[in-house]
Amino acid sequence: MDIQVVKVGIVSCSGEEIPEGTLCRLACRQALDERPGETVTICLPLFIAGGEEERTFAQNYPTITVDGCDKMCAAKATEMLSGKPSKSLSIPEILKKHGLKPPTKLRHFGAEEDAAVKVVAEEIARAVDEVLEEA
Amino acid sequence: MGKKPKQVVVLPCSGIGKVYGAVARETAYELVEKMRPGLATLTCLPLLVINDPEAVALVTENPVITIDGCPKDCAKKSVEAVGGRVAKAYEAIRFYKQHKDLKPEGIAEVNETGRKLAQVAAAEIAQEVDKLAAGEGE
Numbered sequence: 001m002d003i004q005v006v007k008v009g010i011v012s013c014s015g016e017e018i019p020e021g022t023l024c025r026l027a028c029r030q031a032l033d034e035r036p037g038e039t040v041t042i043c044l045p046l047f048i049a050g051g052e053e054e055r056t057f058a059q060n061y062p063t064i065t066v067d068g069c070d071k072m073c074a075a076k077a078t079e080m081l082s083g084k085p086s087k088s089l090s091i092p093e094i095l096k097k098h099g100l101k102p103p104t105k106l107r108h109f110g111a112e113e114d115a116a117v118k119v120v121a122e123e124i125a126r127a128v129d130e131v132l133e134e135a
Numbered sequence: 136m137g138k139k140p141k142q143v144v145v146l147p148c149s150g151i152g153k154v155y156g157a158v159a160r161e162t163a164y165e166l167v168e169k170m171r172p173g174l175a176t177l178t179c180l181p182l183l184v185i186n187d188p189e190a191v192a193l194v195t196e197n198p199v200i201t202i203d204g205c206p207k208d209c210a211k212k213s214v215e216a217v218g219g220r221v222a223k224a225y226e227a228i229r230f231y232k233q234h235k236d237l238k239p240e241g242i243a244e245v246n247e248t249g250r251k252l253a254q255v256a257a258a259e260i261a262q263e264v265d266k267l268a269a270g271e272g273e
């Protein structure tokens with residue numbers, strides 16, 4: 001019997017314009033680095049700038065999108081251009097749930113922001129587990 | 136005489152897994168926060184991917200400089216996909232090729248050497264920002 005190893009896609013908004021976008025990108029990166037065998041990612045603009053293989057990302061992997069604000073770019077872009085995400089997470093909602101203050105810097109995070117990155121990365125990891133259980 | 140643009144959009148790519156994607160982002164922040172605040176501006180690149188009207192207006196009504204992290208050129212292609220014209224397109228690796236003593240490391244955020252490389256890159260791009268803001272080179 002073949003054992004299929006399912007990987008979960010994580011698509012982060014890059015959120016260059018706001019601190020929550022930087023937090024989003026760093027938390028996704030942390031979650032990816034901590035679960036290298038079970039997760040995979042793609043640079044979001046490749047849904048437009050890439051080829052066929054990149055556009056079918058969300059059809060090939062059950063995908064979790066993570067967004068820095070209520071514009072929900074990663075969720076919308078994934079659904080519009082690749083496939084319906086299995087889960088869509090939002091940084092403001094995660095921060096609110098954990099009683100954390102939104103970050104105020106665009107870059108060079110310090111200890112307080114790093115703690116928020118860790119909390120968000122753990123939420124993403126939980127979502128990865130849920131998607132793997134359902135797969 | 137042409138109308139002078141008020142702002143120049145500096146758009147890094149969204150690179151999440153490549154060191155030069157992180158260099159591109161750091162370079163754009165260096166320009167927007169330190170070297171040309173008020174003149175250089177940026178927006179979230181994914182807003183172009185979802186065709187957000189405000190972001191599309193920003194890149195179609197102002198000169199745009201893109202900084203990409205790899206030859207896939209996502210920032211450049213995303214601007215062009217919404218009808219914007221890229222006045223100058225950079226690939227971040229070009230700055231390392233010119234400054235081999237500044238080898239950047241780190242894919243989420245660049246290390247201290249990467250920050251120095253971003254400062255050097257931003258100083259060069261700032262000249263282009265000034266030209267575009269003055270209505271030259273379009």
Ligand code: SF4
Pocket residue numbers: 013014015016017018020021067068069070071072073074179180181182
């Ligand atoms: S979801 Fe918000 S923070 Fe993220 S890329 Fe879109 S506009 Fe920027």
Ligand code: SF4
Pocket residue numbers: 043044045046148149150151152153155156203204205206207208209210
């Ligand atoms: S240009 Fe390369 S590094 Fe940047 S977003 Fe595209 S694929 Fe990623």
